[in-house]
Amino acid sequence: MCLAIPAQVVELRDGDNAVVDLAGVRKEISLSLVEGVAVGDYVIVHVGFALNKLDPEEAEQTLKLFAEMGQLTADGDGLTLH
Amino acid sequence: MCLAIPAQVVELRDGDNAVVDLAGVRKEISLSLVEGVAVGDYVIVHVGFALNKLDPEEAEQTLKLFAEMGQLTADGDGLTLH
Amino acid sequence: MTTSRKPYIRPLDLKHGQVDMAHGSGGRAMAQLIDELFARHLGNEYLGQGDDGAVLPLPSEGRLVMATDAHVVSPLFFPGGDIGCLSVHGTVNDVAVMGARPLYLAASFILEEGFQLGDLARIVQSMAAAASAAGVPVVTGDTKVVERGKGDGVFITTTGVGVVPPGRELSGRRARPGDVILVSGTLGDHGMAIMAERESLGFESPIVSDTAALHGLIETLLATGADLRVLRDPTRGGLATTLNEIARQSGVGMMLQEKALPVKPAVNAACELLGLDPLYVANEGKLIAICAAADAETMLTAMRSHPLGVDAAIIGQVHADDHHFVQMTTAFGGRRIVDWLSGEQLPRIC
Amino acid sequence: MTTSRKPYIRPLDLKHGQVDMAHGSGGRAMAQLIDELFARHLGNEYLGQGDDGAVLPLPSEGRLVMATDAHVVSPLFFPGGDIGCLSVHGTVNDVAVMGARPLYLAASFILEEGFQLGDLARIVQSMAAAASAAGVPVVTGDTKVVERGKGDGVFITTTGVGVVPPGRELSGRRARPGDVILVSGTLGDHGMAIMAERESLGFESPIVSDTAALHGLIETLLATGADLRVLRDPTRGGLATTLNEIARQSGVGMMLQEKALPVKPAVNAACELLGLDPLYVANEGKLIAICAAADAETMLTAMRSHPLGVDAAIIGQVHADDHHFVQMTTAFGGRRIVDWLSGEQLPRIC
Amino acid sequence: MKYIDEFRDGDVAQKIAASIRAEADPTRNYHFMEFCGGHTHAISRYGVSDLLPANVRMIHGPGCPVCVLPIGRVDQAIRLALDEGVTLCTYGDCLRVPASDSLSLLKAKAKGGDIRMVYSSADAVTLAQKNPDKQVVFFAIGFETTTPPTAVAIKQAAALGLKNFSVLCCHVLTPSAISSILESPEVRQWGTVPLDGFVGPAHVSTIIGSRPYEFFAEEYRKPVVIAGFEPLDVMQAIRMLIRQVNEGRAEVENEFSRAVDRDGNLKAQALVAEVFEMRKHFEWRGLNVLPYSALRIRGTFAEFDAEKRFPVTYASVADHKACECGAILRGVKRPQDCKIFGTVCTPENSVGSCMVSSEGACAAHYTYGRYKDVA
Amino acid sequence: MKYIDEFRDGDVAQKIAASIRAEADPTRNYHFMEFCGGHTHAISRYGVSDLLPANVRMIHGPGCPVCVLPIGRVDQAIRLALDEGVTLCTYGDCLRVPASDSLSLLKAKAKGGDIRMVYSSADAVTLAQKNPDKQVVFFAIGFETTTPPTAVAIKQAAALGLKNFSVLCCHVLTPSAISSILESPEVRQWGTVPLDGFVGPAHVSTIIGSRPYEFFAEEYRKPVVIAGFEPLDVMQAIRMLIRQVNEGRAEVENEFSRAVDRDGNLKAQALVAEVFEMRKHFEWRGLNVLPYSALRIRGTFAEFDAEKRFPVTYASVADHKACECGAILRGVKRPQDCKIFGTVCTPENSVGSCMVSSEGACAAHYTYGRYKDVA
Ligand code: SF4
């Protein structure tokens, strides 16, 4: 629904703020909505706020699924199921 | 000292105002500073206010003095003396 | 899947519509503005090319003349004209005073967000009428929109080109001692028409701007074969400032005769009321001509033969003066400098 | 009486001075501004004539090209340039894309009361450097001052003229089915450099405007003798809008290959953050070229041989289409329309 | 760009497409609704539907915050700017939404309203701080993604003691919209809208988690796959939906596990709960008045509520009578079914709200897809 | 234009000139001071001095309201605009008067001050009425001519109950300035300024009448001829002064009888007395601090007094050290005697106030008369 994009935190700043980097473009964002963010983490940025941390392992997992696509059969494939 | 110009009253208006005419240019001015102004009178206009009525007879008199200048000898010439 | 619809564009709302930022975005809204206003009224084969620049035929000989002016007049509509026709006349005149035949105009608009589309349409139509009357087409243009509060309704910059035939030399640098100075008509009409419109003055006046294209008059003068040295339109800063420019360019002095200066009674009256001097008030349809003394009468007769020159007068003469003073013999019998305009022409109370 | 004093004019205060209304009055304050800023930096033999229009030599054959653009950029200074050099490049490019050699520029300034004279000096110097690098002198000009709140620092309208040699025909009307579309380099650099400067975005970015004069690059292309149909600089509205204009003018459709479009990673990133599409972001030093398919590789090689074309790419092809759609095969493998810019390029949150 | 480019890879797309073709049962049709405008945009922008077999059809849902904003809400914002003289701040997307009297915020700005586009709710607070003599109102729209930043702004204004900042709150709730679709007679009774499953929200779900969708899966027996907004995410989600349908499952699956879990962002949820409370009802464009479908500012923060500070009561305004936005938002009609699509209604002169944002079904089809109508 | 053109007639001027030549005693010099800037302007603008014999010399007096305005007063106005954020209205003449820090009102306007030129004090009242949220201050300067319109404005504001209108009152009094000249050591003791008589004020006298000058004629034995501002009026007054000198008289004569009588405008005087009262002292540029030489707003109208409403106390500021305005205003020096006249100090970059208005001696000489310096 709403435009948001993953970017990497490269600096933590006062006032619950951080600087993220996306291909060389840096922008100060607010961390008010998230907890435990460290430099190096990827966060999902929306209207100047980090909405959430991005989980690198899950991303890896999803990409692996894509890559294996051709060979897949019809089973759960390790997708997270709630 | 201050720029002011004689112009003829061509219309009286509400609120102690009047319209003066100078060679076809008309302008609304205030009559707050003068008394007994009638259409046809000449007034001396300064920053949108009539400062005074102009006395046509005195003006006539002054011009007559100018005109007679060449022939004048050194007497009072009827100049107003206070 | 479904079939294509008939292309349809809701026309611009000239009654209530206003310029918004999209009209300057470069996109479809701007294309529509150009189609429905600019192309529609100003249209000609060159403008119709639709490219970023117009490709134009050129006479085979002569030199090019190029002149540009931004028009920022307020109010936009005034007795005798509006910013539209003014922007055509101003630049046609700057080309024509160089002795050139004006050929083409470029027009660049800076619109303020919120400007009424209906007013813009009136202005463009007036421009079109002026360009067509002058026989000088608008061949290319540009439109920008600035946010409200960063413009003033509309600014129009026009640029004109023309061609001077070989051998013809007119320039502010060519006045020499002995030359005679003429003016084609009454002074200060444009500036006073504008000023009298200012609401705060409470003027009602019969004063009408003189805005006009002068190239016809100039052709008449050139056709006499007289030895013309300088032509110039005394716009901003009025006659006084324009003559000072020429005196500086040519390195000469000038002596004017106040009695000879044509000024309309109403313009004079408005100047008296405001403490202004008509010599410094702008004209938009007047010509200063400087020519050899021997040709002065020929020139005066030629001017007066043209509808735009009926009030023409010989107003002074050029002389040698290292200080480049423009002076005047007053109607009163004295002498004074007629200096450059200093600062703005501000109404004076004292 | 007393003897004359040495003429002396207190120089403009470029450190603290500001533009005031007197600088636009036409009088002595304006003359000083022109002398000390415009004439000083932009000076050349034509501007030095000092008349209302410049008289200029013309090549003996060919057609004239005339183009005009108002420049209203904000901020006035941005990474890679400023409004001064931009106003030179923009118009030089609009003349050059018609296949013409740009010869002369006219420059018209609308200054806002209160604008820093020091900033104006920087801008004029940048203009002068750009004009001199491009070999295109500013031959005439104009200066107006508007009251504070009725302008935005400075607006500059430039008008350029040039000459196209006989037989050379370039126009947005000449694209035909089968032709190949090239672009000379990365897209969106100028617009993103400007947008990234906006304080409210809080961006720090390595993006630099591509503002440049393209006539050198264009000469290189023309020298190949290839069958060039259209040249155009994709400025406002970006590549997408410019191609739509051409498609409309020529009555054709186009198919682009998204994979082939050169976009710098930082520009792409900034677009992602703002929800913008680099196809719609302005360029000021890029060229679209459309040529016969047989000449496409020659053209690409020629482009890449020029410093302004190292990132050149073949990006698509022209086909017949009564709807004049510009379409694109996405890198993802799908197909979409690449429409005209609609409204403004507004950052998107959703 | 890491975590972006990998999810747009055209070669991988071909593989997933092949797998979809392999798994889709050629004897039946699949109709999936992508709830979010973000998905709608991705599908059109990347040409995702060109990679799907003919029997897999995507139906655009109501998850475009601009599209569901009713005329009366934009009217309120315009009145605040023009009549109350406030500095009205809002996101760029809102500026072109059509309102009454042929107005929009963009046109109201041209009329002289002090209307500013901001990139963040925090910018509106800063503006209020810098202009203590101006009343600054933030026109807040959006689903659960955009609500927490508004909550932060209000708390920040309270901490700063600002007397000149308030919010016109039009935040709406995703689950209500989904319910309304599923409860609509077209889906529930008449079956005119065949609906085999949902592609579930991406960024909304980062905040609310995947749990809220479980009710729909269970209650209405519709599969839901939460998916990211990149085109490969969408492809993969479609494949997962096909598989659920084929297997007769109706579960909530999460393709977007790199950013979404079952619980969502608890900190953000707590902030929202502190500042906002449920509205009893709220009118949506196209979906009518829905109970408990939107938020309003709690009494404790009443001074920051523009509806309390200014006399701008909400008045419902009917959409243009030719406009089919309502039916389109419910998935009942397609943009091409609207008689004025592409003629009277275009992105330049949008009649309905679906023609405004590129996430709106009509705008997406007009901008990216209308070549299909003339093929 | 009736009552104007007749008083500018060049043929008549020749006749008066002949009569002056005839009457002036060739064995002596005549030095007359025209008090008013209006006369200074007329003399320069029409070239009156070209018609006078060499032994009749005009000395410019201090009667230019802009010239006598001290830097500190303009500073106050600038502070009101820049620091207090008021809308400052004033007559066009004031805009270029040099103030501290190389500023003037025109430059303060360029810096962002809301400074408006008005044509009448009434315009300032109207502006205040139309902008109830702005504080409007009228910067009122001038001699007795211009004071009554300010009084009317204040009474009007009071009648309208305006809470956002006030006046920075810098109105000054002609008789004090004349006294100061006559009391100056150059005139009284040293005789460095030979002064044989005054051309008395035109429009000031329409208000105050001719009576106030009688004291000077009697006390200091100086002839005074009140004259209109047209050039023939000035010529005629000079002739009348020559005649008084020749006859050893020192009287008040009135050449401007068409507009001036002995009593002046009593209605205007009453209005001024109602609204204003004497200041104990006031600093004039060039004439130092003069006792009872200016007006301030009475306590009954205190709420319209900008000096009471805003924290802008007056601070005296020394003139530029090369500037000779003071000596020029007292008639001790001529513009050409100033070392920076026409070089550093020009109308574009005026250093002193005499270079601002065309009624100022330096500006008048620069603008109209400097060809004489190079003859
Ligand atoms: S085309 Fe326009 S009017 Fe029709 S449904 Fe879409 S948005 Fe509404």
Ligand code: SF4
């Ligand atoms: S020339 Fe300038 S500095 Fe000198 S006295 Fe005159 S106003 Fe003062």
Ligand SMILES: [Mg+2]
């Ligand atoms: Mg010009």
Ligand SMILES: [Mg+2]
């Ligand atoms: Mg001109």
Ligand SMILES: [Mg+2]
């Ligand atoms: Mg252009």
Ligand SMILES: [Mg+2]
């Ligand atoms: Mg404006």
Ligand SMILES: [Mg+2]
């Ligand atoms: Mg000119």
Ligand SMILES: [Mg+2]
């Ligand atoms: Mg152009």
Ligand SMILES: [Mg+2]
């Ligand atoms: Mg251009």
Ligand SMILES: [Mg+2]
């Ligand atoms: Mg171009």
Ligand SMILES: [Mg+2]
């Ligand atoms: Mg010009």
Ligand SMILES: [Mg+2]
């Ligand atoms: Mg501004």
